[in-house]
Amino acid sequence: MxxxxxxxxxxxxxxxxxxxxxxxxxxxxxxQEELKSKPGSRPFDEILYCNIGNPQxxxxxxxxxxxEVLALCxxxxxxxxxxxxxxxSADAIERARQILNQIPGRATGAYSHSxxxxxxxxxxxxxxxARDGFPADPNDIFLTDGASPAVHMxxxxxxxxxxxxxxxxxxxxxxxxASIALHGGTLVPYYLDEATGWGLEVSELKKQWAxxxxxxxxxxxxVVINPGNPTGQVLAENNQKEIVDxxxxxxxxxxxxxxxxxxxxxxxxxxxxxxKVARSMGYGEKxxxxxSFQSVxxxxxxxxxxxxxxxxxxxxxxxxxxxxxKLASVNLCSNISGQILASLVMSPPKVGDxxxxxxxxxxxxxxxxxxxxxxxxxxxxxxxxxxxxxxxxGAMYLFPCIRLPEKAIKAxxxxxxxxxxxxxxxLLNATGIVFVPxxxxxxxxxxxxFRCTILPQxxxxxxxxxxxxxxxxxxxxxxxx
Amino acid sequence: MxxxxxxxxxxxxxxxxxxxxxxxxxxxxxxQEELKSKPGSRPFDEILYCNIGNPQxxxxxxxxxxxEVLALCxxxxxxxxxxxxxxxSADAIERARQILNQIPGRATGAYSHSxxxxxxxxxxxxxxxARDGFPADPNDIFLTDGASPAVHMxxxxxxxxxxxxxxxxxxxxxxxxASIALHGGTLVPYYLDEATGWGLEVSELKKQWAxxxxxxxxxxxxVVINPGNPTGQVLAENNQKEIVDxxxxxxxxxxxxxxxxxxxxxxxxxxxxxxKVARSMGYGEKxxxxxSFQSVxxxxxxxxxxxxxxxxxxxxxxxxxxxxxKLASVNLCSNISGQILASLVMSPPKVGDxxxxxxxxxxxxxxxxxxxxxxxxxxxxxxxxxxxxxxxxGAMYLFPCIRLPEKAIKAxxxxxxxxxxxxxxxLLNATGIVFVPxxxxxxxxxxxxFRCTILPQxxxxxxxxxxxxxxxxxxxxxxxx
Numbered sequence: 001m002x003x004x005x006x007x008x009x010x011x012x013x014x015x016x017x018x019x020x021x022x023x024x025x026x027x028x029x030x031x032q033e034e035l036k037s038k039p040g041s042r043p044f045d046e047i048l049y050c051n052i053g054n055p056q057x058x059x060x061x062x063x064x065x066x067x068e069v070l071a072l073c074x075x076x077x078x079x080x081x082x083x084x085x086x087x088x089s090a091d092a093i094e095r096a097r098q099i100l101n102q103i104p105g106r107a108t109g110a111y112s113h114s115x116x117x118x119x120x121x122x123x124x125x126x127x128x129x130a131r132d133g134f135p136a137d138p139n140d141i142f143l144t145d146g147a148s149p150a151v152h153m154x155x156x157x158x159x160x161x162x163x164x165x166x167x168x169x170x171x172x173x174x175x176x177x178a179s180i181a182l183h184g185g186t187l188v189p190y191y192l193d194e195a196t197g198w199g200l201e202v203s204e205l206k207k208q209w210a211x212x213x214x215x216x217x218x219x220x221x222x223v224v225i226n227p228g229n230p231t232g233q234v235l236a237e238n239n240q241k242e243i244v245d246x247x248x249x250x251x252x253x254x255x256x257x258x259x260x261x262x263x264x265x266x267x268x269x270x271x272x273x274x275x276k277v278a279r280s281m282g283y284g285e286k287x288x289x290x291x292s293f294q295s296v297x298x299x300x301x302x303x304x305x306x307x308x309x310x311x312x313x314x315x316x317x318x319x320x321x322x323x324x325x326k327l328a329s330v331n332l333c334s335n336i337s338g339q340i341l342a343s344l345v346m347s348p349p350k351v352g353d354x355x356x357x358x359x360x361x362x363x364x365x366x367x368x369x370x371x372x373x374x375x376x377x378x379x380x381x382x383x384x385x386x387x388x389x390x391x392x393x394g395a396m397y398l399f400p401c402i403r404l405p406e407k408a409i410k411a412x413x414x415x416x417x418x419x420x421x422x423x424x425x426x427l428l429n430a431t432g433i434v435f436v437p438x439x440x441x442x443x444x445x446x447x448x449x450f451r452c453t454i455l456p457q458x459x460x461x462x463x464x465x466x467x468x469x470x471x472x473x474x475x476x477x478x479x480x481x
Numbered sequence: 482m483x484x485x486x487x488x489x490x491x492x493x494x495x496x497x498x499x500x501x502x503x504x505x506x507x508x509x510x511x512x513q514e515e516l517k518s519k520p521g522s523r524p525f526d527e528i529l530y531c532n533i534g535n536p537q538x539x540x541x542x543x544x545x546x547x548x549e550v551l552a553l554c555x556x557x558x559x560x561x562x563x564x565x566x567x568x569x570s571a572d573a574i575e576r577a578r579q580i581l582n583q584i585p586g587r588a589t590g591a592y593s594h595s596x597x598x599x600x601x602x603x604x605x606x607x608x609x610x611a612r613d614g615f616p617a618d619p620n621d622i623f624l625t626d627g628a629s630p631a632v633h634m635x636x637x638x639x640x641x642x643x644x645x646x647x648x649x650x651x652x653x654x655x656x657x658x659a660s661i662a663l664h665g666g667t668l669v670p671y672y673l674d675e676a677t678g679w680g681l682e683v684s685e686l687k688k689q690w691a692x693x694x695x696x697x698x699x700x701x702x703x704v705v706i707n708p709g710n711p712t713g714q715v716l717a718e719n720n721q722k723e724i725v726d727x728x729x730x731x732x733x734x735x736x737x738x739x740x741x742x743x744x745x746x747x748x749x750x751x752x753x754x755x756x757k758v759a760r761s762m763g764y765g766e767k768x769x770x771x772x773s774f775q776s777v778x779x780x781x782x783x784x785x786x787x788x789x790x791x792x793x794x795x796x797x798x799x800x801x802x803x804x805x806x807k808l809a810s811v812n813l814c815s816n817i818s819g820q821i822l823a824s825l826v827m828s829p830p831k832v833g834d835x836x837x838x839x840x841x842x843x844x845x846x847x848x849x850x851x852x853x854x855x856x857x858x859x860x861x862x863x864x865x866x867x868x869x870x871x872x873x874x875g876a877m878y879l880f881p882c883i884r885l886p887e888k889a890i891k892a893x894x895x896x897x898x899x900x901x902x903x904x905x906x907x908l909l910n911a912t913g914i915v916f917v918p919x920x921x922x923x924x925x926x927x928x929x930x931f932r933c934t935i936l937p938q939x940x941x942x943x944x945x946x947x948x949x950x951x952x953x954x955x956x957x958x959x960x961x962x
Binding site: 003004005006008009010011012013014016017018052054055056057058059062064067068070071072074075077078081083084086087104105107108109110111112145146148149152156157158159160175178179182183220221251252253289297302303304305306307316317319320323326327329330331332333334335336337338 | 491492493495498499535536537549555558562589590593626627629641656664701732733770784785786797798804807808810815816
C-alpha cells in the first residue's frame with residue numbers, strides 16, 4: 001500500500017495550477033526530445049519558446065558589468081592579481097571590493113541577515129529614493145530568491161481561510177492564483193477592460209469588492225501588476241491614485257507587482273511606483289500598507305536563473321514586521337549572488353564610471369529591441385483573421401484575443417480540452433511555437449486568448465510571424481463553418 | 482485603521498517559531514551594534530556566534546575549486562582569454578566548460594527546468610550511485626534553494642489539517658516544527674534517549690505512533706536527522722534498518738535529513754543513506770517512500786549563502802510526482818549557482834585532476850579541524866559543574882544538558898523566561914558567546930540544554946572555553962542554593 005495517493009495529499013496542492021509551466025510546456029519538451037532523437041520528424045527543426053518571460057534562454061546576453069561583479073564576488077582571491085585587471089573592468093573590481101566590504105567577514109558563502117545583507121539593502125533603498133524622490137528605509141527591504149517567494153510570504157501572512165479574499169486582476173499572472181490556492185484563500189477577480197487597452201476601472205474594483213463582501217468573504221489585499229502581465233498595459237498615474245484611495249478606504253493591503261518597472265515601450269507612459277504615488281498624495285506609513293515586488297529576472301537584465309528580488313514593505317506595525325521577519329528567517333536567507341545582483345540592478349554604473357558606456361549600450365540595445373519586437377508581433381497578430389491585440393505598452397507579453405469558429409470549439413470539446421488550449425496545442429504541433437492558453441491567466445467567459453512573449457531574438461521574429469500566419473490561415477480554413 | 486494586525490493575520494504564522502534566529506540572536510545583534518558604537522562598553526570585544534551552522538561567517542574558507550567553477554560560469558566570456566589560465570586551475574576551466582555545455586544555450590541567467598538542469602541532476606545521480614552502490618535516477622532529483630524549501634514542499638504536499646501528524650525527533654532542528662506549524666499539521670514527537678548517546682529507539686517510535694493514532698491523528702511521515710541536529714549522533718546501520726521497517730509497515734514517508742552526510746568524526750560510525758539501507762534490505766520503489774535531503778550549506782563545503790540543495794524523491798507514483806513537480810514549478814526553479822554547486826559537491830575533483838591535491842588538503846583540513854574542535858568543546862562542557870555532554874559523532878553541534886540550581890530557575894521565572902533562555906541570555910551578556918536555548922529544539926520536560934556549534938575557528942576555541950568556564954562558575958555561584 002503506497003503511503004501517499006492523490007486522495008491523501010493536501011487538496012490545496014491538487015487545486016493549485018500553474019499554466020506557465022503546464023501541459024503545453026510539457027508537450028513542447030516532449031516534442032523537443034523527439035526532434036533530438038528523430039531529426040526531420042516534424043515540419044520544423046526547433047521549439048520557439050514564447051511561453052515564459054525567460055530572456056536569456058532565447059539568447060539575450062547578460063549585462064557584462066553585472067556578471068563581472070558576480071564572478072569577482074564568487075572568487076575574491078583573484079581581486080588582487082595582476083591578470084584580473086586584464087579581464088575585468090576597473091569599476092567592476094572596485095564595486096566587488098565595496099560589496100565584499102559590506103559583507104561581514106567578506107563571506108559570500110555565509111547565511112546573511114534574513115532580510116538580506118544590510119549594505120546591499122542600503123544600496124537598494126538609495127536606488128528606490130533616486131527613482132521615486134521619496135525616502136526609502138533599508139529596514140523595509142526583504143531580499144528574496146526572485147519575487148515569487150516574497151509573494152508567497154505575503155499570502156501566507158494574510159490568508160487565514162477561504163473566507164479571506166485577495167483581489168486579483170483577470171487576466172493575471174498565475175503565480176497569484178497558485179499562491180492563493182496553496183494558502184487556502186479565495187481569489188476575488190476584478191476584470192481588466194480589454195476594450196480600453198486592459199484598463200483598470202475602480203468601479204469594477206468596487207463592484208467585485210462588494211460582491212465578495214456579500215458572500216461573506218473579507219477582502220484583505222489588492223494585487224496590481226504594473227506594467228501588466230500578461231496584458232502589457234502601463235497604468236496612468238491618475239488611475240494609480242484612484243487605486244491607492246480605494247485600498248486606503250477599504251483597508252486593503254496594496255500588493256504591487258512592479259517587476260516590469262524598466263519595461264515601458266511607449267513615450268506617453270511612464271512607470272510610477274505605487275509607494276511614490278501614495279507618498280505624492282500625502283499618505284505616509286500610517287495611512288496605507290503597500291508592498292512593492294521587484295525582481296532581477298525582468299527589466300533589461302533578465303537574470304531569471306540568479307533568483308534575485310526583493311519586496312519593500314511599508315505601512316505595517318512593528319509587531320507585524322516581526323512576523324514577516326520570522327517567515328523570512330525560517331528559510332534563513334536568500335542566495336547571496338541574487339542579493340548582490342538585486343543591489344546592482346538598483347544601483348547600476350553611473351555616468352563617468354569606466355563601464356558606463358558599454359553598460360548603457362547593452363541596456364539600450366536590449367530595451368529598444370524589445371520595443372521593436374513588441375510592435376512587430378502586435379502588428380502581426382492584428383493582421384490575423386479573427387485576432388485583435390492590444391498595444392504592448394510595457395512588460396514582456398502580448399495577450400491577443402482570438403475568436404474561434406464554432407467548429408474549432410466543437411473539436412476542442414471532442415478532444416476534451418478548452419478551445420484556447422486546443423489552438424495552442426495545434427500551433428505547437430504544426431510550428432514548434434509555444435504560447436500559453438488564456439485559460440491559465442483567466443479571461444472573460446466565452447472569450448479566448450493566448451499569451452506570447454516578445455522575447456525571441458530579432459532574427460527569429462520573422463520566422464515566428466510567418467509560421468504563425470501560415471498556421472493560423474490553415475487552422476481557420478480547416479475549421480471554417 | 483491598520484489593515485493588518487496580530488488578530489487578523491494567519492494564526493499559523495503566529496504559532497510558528499524559529500529559535501535559531503530567535504530572541505537570543507536578535508539580542509546578540511543589538512549587542513554587536515552597541516560594541517560598534519560604544520567600544521569598551523562590555524567585558525568582551527566581539528560576539529562569538531555559536532548559534533547557527535554557518536561556517537564561513539566564522540572564517541571557514543570556501544573550497545577553491547568550487548569557487549573557481551562558479552566564477553567562470555558567472556562570466557563565461559573570460560573562458561577563452563589567456564589571462565584566465567593564470568588565474569584559474571585547468572580542471573576548473575574544463576569543468577566550467579562541461580557545465581555550460583549542459584545548460585541549454587549556455588545560459589546561466591535563464592530559468593531552468595523546475596527540477597534543475599538535467600546535466601547537473603545527472604552528475605548528482607552519479608554521485609549518489611557512487612556513494613551508495615545502488616542506482617539513482619536524475620528524474621528523482623529536485624534541486625532547491627538549500628534544503629529548507631524541499632522540506633517545506635514535502636510538508637505542503639502531505640499535510641491536510643491538524644489531523645495529519647509528522648513524527649519528529651525531540652530534540653529536533655526547528656525548521657521541522659516551524660514548517661509543520663506553517664502548514665497546519667501536528668508534530669508527533671518521539672524522544673531521543675540522551676542516556677544512550679541520543680539513541681533512536683523503535684519502541685519509542687511505536688509508542689508515540691500509537692499514542693497519536695489514539696488521539697485521532699494520522700501519522701503521515703517520519704523525520705529522521707542523520708547525523709543528528711542538534712544532537713550530533715550518527716545512527717548505526719542496524720538501527721536504520723529497524724526505522725525503515727517501521728516506516729514500511731506503518732505506511733509512513735521517510736523524510737531523511739542527510740545534510741550532514743560528510744560530517745562524521747568517529748571511526749566507529751559511518752554515514753549510510755536511508756535509501757541505500759532500504760535498497761540493501763531488498764526494498765524497491767514500490768515498497769517504501771524515502772525522501773533524502775542534501776544541502777551545499779553543510780559538509781566540509783559550508784556554502785550556506787549559495788542556497789543550493791536537492792531532494793531525492795523515491796517511492797511515489799507518477800501522479801504524486803507530478804504534484805511535486807507542480808509545486809516546484811510555482812517558484813520556477815532554484816538559483817543556478819546553487820544548482821551548479823550542488824552538482825560539484827556530489828562530483829568533486831578526482832585523483833589525477835589538477836586540483837585534486839589542493840582540494841583534498843582543503844577538505845581534510847576542515848574536517849579534521851572540526852573533529853578536534855568537537856572534542857575540545859565536548860571535554861570543556863563535561864568539565865563544567867552540572868553539565869553533561871554526549872559525544873559529537875557527527876554534524877556541527879553539541880547539545881549539552883545543564884542542571885540548573887533552583888534559585889536560577891526562580892530567577893528565570895521572575896524574568897518571565899525559561900531557565901535555558903535565562904542561562905543563554907546571561908552568557909551572551911557576560912561573554913558575547915551565542916548559544917541557542919534547548920527550548921527551541923524541544924527537550925524532555927524539566928531538563929535544560931543549549932545548542933553550541935563547533936564552528937568557531939580553532940584559534941578562537943580557547944577563548945570560548947575559558948570565557949564559558951569562567952561565566953559558568955560565577956553563574957553557578959551566584960545562584961547556589
